[in-house]
Amino acid sequence: MREDVEAWGEKQQQEIEILQKNEAYRKEFLQNLAHEFKTPIFAIQGYVDTLLGGAIEDETVSRKFLEKAAKNTTRLVNLVSDLDEISRLESGEQLLYKQPFIIQDLILESFDSLTIKTQAKNIQGSIKKGCETPITVFADKEKIKQVLLNLIENASKYGKIDGQIIASVYRTDEHHVLVEISDDGIGIEEEHLPRIFERFYRTDAARSRDKGGTGLGLAICKHIVEAHGETIHVRSTPDVGTTIGFTLPTKRD
Numbered sequence: 001m002r003e004d005v006e007a008w009g010e011k012q013q014q015e016i017e018i019l020q021k022n023e024a025y026r027k028e029f030l031q032n033l034a035h036e037f038k039t040p041i042f043a044i045q046g047y048v049d050t051l052l053g054g055a056i057e058d059e060t061v062s063r064k065f066l067e068k069a070a071k072n073t074t075r076l077v078n079l080v081s082d083l084d085e086i087s088r089l090e091s092g093e094q095l096l097y098k099q100p101f102i103i104q105d106l107i108l109e110s111f112d113s114l115t116i117k118t119q120a121k122n123i124q125g126s127i128k129k130g131c132e133t134p135i136t137v138f139a140d141k142e143k144i145k146q147v148l149l150n151l152i153e154n155a156s157k158y159g160k161i162d163g164q165i166i167a168s169v170y171r172t173d174e175h176h177v178l179v180e181i182s183d184d185g186i187g188i189e190e191e192h193l194p195r196i197f198e199r200f201y202r203t204d205a206a207r208s209r210d211k212g213g214t215g216l217g218l219a220i221c222k223h224i225v226e227a228h229g230e231t232i233h234v235r236s237t238p239d240v241g242t243t244i245g246f247t248l249p250t251k252r253d
């Protein structure tokens, strides 16, 4: 009898702890959200007020201020569409449209879409030697492209000038491949590794460099990969580089 009561008490305590954690998480989430919105909104407000206050009469100044206001507007739009994407993925209402495609082709296409960003830092993107033999995967092509774009964008954003991004593809067993995107950039301190897939989580290095991100990219990647029933993981060494890998099915399930 006493054991039963104690077991019950312990279970209640555990449930309370879970609820408290969720509550803390919700608060942190709202704080982050408010913070992410505040920065561009205050910037836009500042530029518009200054224009209305007279700066509009000066053509060069007014053009510059309008460009800055437009840039911050784009940032807000991106933020809202990322949040929208994440909430649709989380609610599970987003369906996957799976089809067979060659993963190496999608990787090359993703490198191509980001050449403006990689060329700006003279970073070379390529597929690792020995990984070129085409492998057909069975997945949602559009969504996997988004994963690849987010990973390659990070690799270049947190990569060194004149650096390299290398994609590798390995068959792990009869039904799976492992896709890895590696860079030789700033890397991630070990203490941050368990948290980088959380919404809004950014390392101090990323914040201080102000690369203009919101910390939603990897959270979206994780959702997409897990929606396929697969996994995503990270290995990183500060000042050496980062590798993010995820698995994909090769066969219709």
Ligand SMILES: Nc1ncnc2c1ncn2[C@@H]1O[C@H](COP(=O)(O)OP(=O)(O)OP(=O)(O)O)[C@@H](O)[C@H]1O
Binding pocket: 150, 154, 155, 157, 158, 159, 183, 185, 186, 187, 188, 196, 201, 202, 203, 204, 205, 206, 207, 212, 213, 214, 215, 216, 217, 218, 219, 242
């Ligand atoms: N390749 C990488 N090298 C070093 N740090 C990385 C790398 N990829 C991610 N990170 C770290 O993990 C954090 C989370 O990445 P994530 O892509 O979610 O956010 P972000 O790039 O900061 O912003 P967003 O993707 O929303 O524009 C980054 O802020 C950065 O600190």
Ligand SMILES: [Mg+2]
Binding pocket: 150, 153, 154, 213, 216, 217, 218
């Ligand atoms: Mg990112």
